[in-house]
Amino acid sequence: xxxxxxxxxxxxxxxxxxxxxxxxxxxxxxxxxxxxxxxxxxxxxxxxxxxxxxxxxxxxxxxxxxxxxxxxxxxxxxxxxxxxxxxxxxxxxxxxxxxxxxxxxxxxxxxxxxxxxxxxxxxxxxxxxxxxxxxxxxxxxxxxxxxxxxxxxxxxxxxxxxxxxxxxxxxxxxxxxxxxxxxxxxxxxxxxxxxxxxxxxxxxxxxxxxxxxxxxxx
Numbered sequence: 466x467x468x469x470x471x472x473x474x475x476x477x478x479x480x481x482x483x484x485x486x487x488x489x490x491x492x493x494x495x496x497x498x499x500x501x502x503x504x505x506x507x508x509x510x511x512x513x514x515x516x517x518x519x520x521x522x523x524x525x526x527x528x529x530x531x532x533x534x535x536x537x538x539x540x541x542x543x544x545x546x547x548x549x550x551x552x553x554x555x556x557x558x559x560x561x562x563x564x565x566x567x568x569x570x571x572x573x574x575x576x577x578x579x580x581x582x583x584x585x586x587x588x589x590x591x592x593x594x595x596x597x598x599x600x601x602x603x604x605x606x607x608x609x610x611x612x613x614x615x616x617x618x619x620x621x622x623x624x625x626x627x628x629x630x631x632x633x634x635x636x637x638x639x640x641x642x643x644x645x646x647x648x649x650x651x652x653x654x655x656x657x658x659x660x661x662x663x664x665x666x667x668x669x670x671x672x673x674x675x676x677x678x679x680x681x682x683x
Contacts, residue, residue, distance in 0.1 A: 500613040503643045503662035508610045515653050516608040521599040523588060525581040530605060533574050533596055538651050538681060540566060542575040543611055543642040545664060547587040548628050555667045557591050562670045569681045576600050578630060578641065601633045606642035611660060615639045648676050656680045
C-alpha cells in the first residue's frame with residue numbers, strides 16, 4: 466500500500482486543511498459507533514480494510530458494498546441526502562471528474578441514508594452515471610465511523626423544513642453521516658480520507674484526482 470503524503474500530493478494548502486479536519490479524529494482507535502456530534506466522529510483509518518455492509522440499490526434491491534466494489538479501486542462518498550444543497554453540488558463535481566477517475570481505473574460509489582426512491586430522483590436530476598446506494602439503517606456510516614446523532618434542535622429544524630428521515634422499516638431515524646470521502650484500493654484498503662464536520666466544506670476535485678493518481682501510479 467502506498468501512503469499519500471502532502472509532498473506527494475503537491476497541494477500543501479489543501480492537505481493542511483485535510484490534516485486539520487481529521488487528525489484530531491485519529492488520536493484514538495476507531496470503533497464502530499454513532500457519535501453524539503459531528504466533531505466526535507472517528508473515521509476508519511488509512512491502512513484499514515473497509516467493512517462489507519448490506520445496502521440497497523436505486524431499485525430497492527439488496528446490495529453489498531463488497532459487491533459494489535467488485536475488487537476495483539473506488540472513491541466512496543458519504544453524503545447526507547438529496548435535500549442537502551452542498552451534497553448535490555458535490556455530486557455534480559464528482560460527475561464532472563468521473564471520466565478522469567475512470568481512466569485511472571477508479572470507480573465512484575455514493576452512499577446516503579436516503580431511501581432508494583430518493584436516489585433515483587438524484588440520479589435523474591444530476592444526470593449521474595455512477596452508483597448510488599441507500600444506507601437507511603446507517604450501517605455503512607457507522608462501520609466507516611462517520612455516523613452521528615442529531616440534536617433535538619437539529620431534529621426540530623429539519624422537521625420545520627419538511628425533511629423527515631426514516632430507516633428501512635419506516636421508523637424515524639435521527640442520525641446522519643458526516644460528509645466524507647474514502648479512497649480505497651483494489652484490495653478494499655483505505656489509502657486516503659477526507660472528513661469534515663462542516664457540511665459546507667467539501668474536498669476540491671483536484672485534490673481527489675491527485676490522490677487517485679498517486680494510488681494508481683504503482
